[in-house]
Amino acid sequence: MMRRTQNTFGWILIAIAFGGSPLFLLGGADSAQGQTWPDYEVAPQFPVPRSWVTHWYARAEYMSIWAKGNPLPALVTTSPTGTVQQDAGVLGEPGTQVLFGNDRIASAAMQGGRITAGHWLDECKTTAFEAQYWVAGVSQDGITLASEGDPIIARPFFNTETGAEDAQLVAFPGLPGSLLIDSRNEIHSVDLLVRKNWMQLAGGGDVDLFYGYRYFRFREMLAIQESVGGTIGLRDKFTAENDFHGLDFGAEFHLRHGPWLFDITTKVAIGDMHERLSVAGSTFPLANPAAATPGGWLTAPSNLGRFSDHEFVAIPELDLRLVYAAFERIRFSLGYNLAVVSKVIRTGDQIDRTVNPGQLENLPLARGGGVVSTADRPAPSLDDTALWLQGVTFGVEFRW
Numbered sequence: 001m002m003r004r005t006q007n008t009f010g011w012i013l014i015a016i017a018f019g020g021s022p023l024f025l026l027g028g029a030d031s032a033q034g035q036t037w038p039d040y041e042v043a044p045q046f047p048v049p050r051s052w053v054t055h056w057y058a059r060a061e062y063m064s065i066w067a068k069g070n071p072l073p074a075l076v077t078t079s080p081t082g083t084v085q086q087d088a089g090v091l092g093e094p095g096t097q098v099l100f101g102n103d104r105i106a107s108a109a110m111q112g113g114r115i116t117a118g119h120w121l122d123e124c125k126t127t128a129f130e131a132q133y134w135v136a137g138v139s140q141d142g143i144t145l146a147s148e149g150d151p152i153i154a155r156p157f158f159n160t161e162t163g164a165e166d167a168q169l170v171a172f173p174g175l176p177g178s179l180l181i182d183s184r185n186e187i188h189s190v191d192l193l194v195r196k197n198w199m200q201l202a203g204g205g206d207v208d209l210f211y212g213y214r215y216f217r218f219r220e221m222l223a224i225q226e227s228v229g230g231t232i233g234l235r236d237k238f239t240a241e242n243d244f245h246g247l248d249f250g251a252e253f254h255l256r257h258g259p260w261l262f263d264i265t266t267k268v269a270i271g272d273m274h275e276r277l278s279v280a281g282s283t284f285p286l287a288n289p290a291a292a293t294p295g296g297w298l299t300a301p302s303n304l305g306r307f308s309d310h311e312f313v314a315i316p317e318l319d320l321r322l323v324y325a326a327f328e329r330i331r332f333s334l335g336y337n338l339a340v341v342s343k344v345i346r347t348g349d350q351i352d353r354t355v356n357p358g359q360l361e362n363l364p365l366a367r368g369g370g371v372v373s374t375a376d377r378p379a380p381s382l383d384d385t386a387l388w389l390q391g392v393t394f395g396v397e398f399r400w
Contacts, residue, residue, distance in 0.1 A: 054120075054329060054399040054400055055119055055120045055121075055123075055400075056117075056118070056119050056120075056399065056400050057116075057117070057118050057119075057120075057397060057398070057399045057400075058115070058116065058117040058118075058397065058398050059114075059115070059116040059117075059333070059395050059396070059397040059398075060113070060114075060115055060395060060396060061113060061114040061115075061116075061134075061333070061335070061393040061394065061395030062111075062112075062113055062393065062394045062395070063111070063112040063113055063114055063134065063136065063337070063391050063392070063393050064109050064110075064111060064112075064391050064392050065109065065110045065111075065112055065136045065187070065337075065389055065390070065391035066107065066108075066109050066110075066389070066390055066391060067106070067107065067110065067136075067139070067185070067187070067387065067388070067389050068104075068107070068386070068387050068388045068389075069103075069104025069105055069106055069107035070104060070105050070106045070107075070141075070183065070185070070220065070222075070346050070347060070348045071103075071104050071346065071348045071349065071385075072100075072101040072102070072103065072104070072105055072222075072348040072351070073101055073102065073348070073351055073353045074091060074098045074101045074102040074156050074353075075100050075101035075155065075156075075181065075224070075351075076098070076099040076100040076101065076143065076145065076153065076154070076155060076179060076181070077089040077090075077091065077096050077097060077098055077099060077154045077155075077156050077167060078096070078097050078099055078151050078152050078153060078154065079093070079095050079096050079097070079152045079154070080095045081150055081151070081152075083095060083152065085169070085172065085366055086366055086367050087366065088152050088154055088167060088169060088172060088366050089152060089153070089154020089155070089156055089167035089169065089366055090154075090156065090165050090166060090167045090366050090367065091156045091165045091167075092165055093165075096156075099143065099145070099153075100142075100143045100181055104348075105141040105183055105348075106139050106140075106141045106183055106184075106185055106220075108139060108141070109391075110136040110137055110138075110139045110187070111136070111137050112134060112135050112136035112137050112187070113134065113135060114132065114133070114134035114393065114395075115132070115133050115134070116130065116131070116132045117130070117131055117132075118130035118131070118195065124197075125197055126196065126197045127194070127195070127196055127197075128194075128195040129193070129194060129195070130191070130192075130193045130194075130195050130210070130212075131190075131191065131192055131193070132189075132190070132191040132193070133188075133189070133190050133191075134188075134189050135186070135187065135188050135189075136186065136187040136389075137186065138184050138185070138186050139184065139185050139186070140182070140183065140184050141183045141184075142180070142181045142182040142183050143179075143180075143181050144178075144179075144180045144181075145170075145171075145178060145179045145180075146171075146177075146178035146179075147170075147171035147176065147177060147178070148171070148176045149171055149172055149173040149174055149175055149176055150171075150173055151171070152169070152171060152172055152173075153169075153170040153171040153177060153178075153179055154167035154168065154169050154170060154172075154366065155167060155168045155170060155179075155226070155297060156353070157297075157298075157353050157354065157355040158353060158354040158355070159355065159357060159365075159367065159368070159370065160354060160355065160356040160357075160373040160375040160377055161356065161357060161358065161368070161369070161370030161371060161372065161373045162367060162368075162369060162370035163370070164367070166357075166365055166366055166367045166368070167365065167366040167367075168297055168363050168364070168365055168366075169228075169363075169364045169365065169366060170226055170228055172364070175228070175229050175364060176229065176230060177226065177227055177228045177229065178226070178227050179224070179225070179226045180223075180224070180225045180226075181222070181223070181224050182221075182222070182223045183220070183221065183222045183223075183347070184220070184221050185218070185219060185220040185221070186218075186219050187216075187217065187218050187219075187389070188215075188216070188217040189214070189215065189216045189217070190213075190214070190215040190216075191212060191213070191214055191215075191248055192212045192213045193210045193211065193212035193213075193248065194210060194211055194212055195208050195209075195210040195252075196208065196209050196210065198251075201253075201255070204255070204256040204257065205253070205254050205255040205256050206254050207251060207252070207253050207254070208251065208252045208254070209249075209250075209251050210248075210249065210250060210251075210252065210267075211247070211248065211249040212247075212248050212249075213245075213246075213247070213248060214244070214245075214246050214247070214248035214269035214271070214315070215243075215244065215245055216242075216243075216244040216269070216315060216341065217241075217242065217243050217244070218241075218242040218341070218344050218387065219239075219240070219241050219242070220239070220240045220346055220347045221237070221238070221239045221240075221347065222237070222238045222239075222347035222348070222351075223235070223236070223237045223238075224236040224237070224296070224297075224298070226296075226297070227286060228363060228364065229364075230286065231285060231286055231287070232283065232284075232285065232286065232361065232363065233283070233284050233285070233286045233289065234281070234282070234283050234284075234296040234297055234361075234363075235280075235281055235282050235284075235296050235299075236280075236281045236296040236297055236298045236299045237278075237279070237280045237281060237299070238277070238278070238279055238299075238347040238350050238351065239277070239278040239280075239347070240275075240276075240277055240344075240345045240346055240347045240350065241274075241275070241276040241277075241278075242273055242274070242275055242276075242341075242344040242345060243273070243274045243276075244269070244271060244272070244273045244274075244313055244315065244341070245271050245272055245274075246269045246270050246271015246272065246313070246315075247269065247270055247271060248267060248268075248269040249267060249268065249269075250265060250266050250267025250268060250317075251265075251266055251267070252264070252265045252266075253265075259324060259325045259326070260322070260323070260324055260325075261322075261323040261324075261325065261331075262320075262321070262322055262323070263319075263320070263321040263323060263333075263335075264318075264319075264320055265317075265318070265319040265320075265321075266316075266317070266318055266319075267316075267317050268314060268315065268316045268317070269314070269315040269317075270312070270313070270314050270315075271312075271313065272310055272311070272312065272313070273310065273311045273312075273313040273341075273343055273344070274308065274309075274310055275308060275309045275310070275311060275343075275344070275345045275382060275384060276306065276307070276308045277306070277307045277308070277345060277350055277380070277382055278305075278306050279299050279303050279304050279305060279306075279307075279350070279380060280299060280304065281294070281295050281296030281297075281298070281299025281300070281304060282294060282295065282296060283295060283296060283360070283361040293361070295359070295360055295361075297355065297360065297363070298351055298352070298353065298355070298378055299378070300355070300356070300359050300360055300377075300378055301359055302356070302359065302376035302377060302378060302379060302380075303352065303378045303379055303380040305380070307380050307382055308382075309382045311343045311384065313341065313342050313343050314342045315339060315340065315341050315342070316339070316340055317337070317338065317339040317340075318337070318338045318339075319335060319336075319337045319338075320335055320336045320337075321333045321334070321335035321393070321395075322334050322335070323397070329398060329399045329400060330396065330397070330398055330399075331396070331397040331399075332395070332396055332397075333393070333394070333395040333396070333397065334392070334393070334394055334395075335392065335393040335394075335395070336390070336391070336392055336393070337389075337390065337391050337392075337393060338388070338389070338390045339388070339389045339390075340386060340387070340388045340389075341386065341387040341388075341389075342386055343384040343385070343386065344384060344385065344386075344387045345382055345383065345384050345385075346385060346387075349381070349383040349384070349385060350380070350381055350382070350383065351378075352377060352378035352379050352380075352381065353378070354375075354377045354378060354379075355377055355378055356373045356374075356375045356376070356377045358372055358373055
């Protein structure tokens, strides 16, 4: 005769979740023949109709994600009307204000999605293959400015020829100009996992262990375009690419109470992060852009090119989901996700605002002068930093 336990109510819920009737739990000796279910408190033996077993599952989630902002140095300044040229836009001078930079940008919420699909290989649901892909759409930030000379627009820098703060003038009385800054980033992640049902919890619930492959990509771009005096154009562009390949492993806890479930997923991926930086820039006559010369303002022959590095990286992650089993095969969820990438390169960290004006086009400066400098500045760098990501999710899951 089938062994009964104090967890009969839990078995009834399981039967309903699998699309069948709980009445078979009340059967007699004939019900005790057949295959074995996983060990819940005391594993009963009974036949499981194949039509009640859901082998496949798929979950689609909308994600709203916040990322650690991109730290930028002061890139654009202004000064009050009437400021003399030698002080216009120069950091540290009275009245100078930062219009863009000197802060973190691209910290607004990004919209994205996550898709998870898996297949249990056996009717007892002990082993499954699972794939997950999530993407956060492009996050964009920037500024567009234009002036006939008032207000003043300037690009501050540290001048190697004078050993002091200076500014390249974009717009000043008698000098019209414009400036556009555009920053964008995007995130992709892929998991290919083997999932194993490890243990059942007293009172309802179970624990899965999983391991597999993790790919993570974070790409960021910062572009600056400037025109001075209606005759000269400049472009600076920094592109940071981070591609991670590694081993992913962790555990997922499923706690059940009636139609409600609370899922807790903890995992960590370890592996190699390939960091790549591309620095491009040019100066050109607006009447003939094809006649460009290498180097803009923060990009110069001293730092133009492509640079790369490899770093050992860890990506710990926590995922919390409150799930409501509204129907036999359909569930709805609300969740929170937090992930930390120990090392990435950001465009803001790669900007060297120390400039040797001698290696660039003769542009109007606030101060200028000084002695001729041989410093190779701006210089390239591959400074990395940690990146955190957090967000909320809203999803629906189907089982069949």
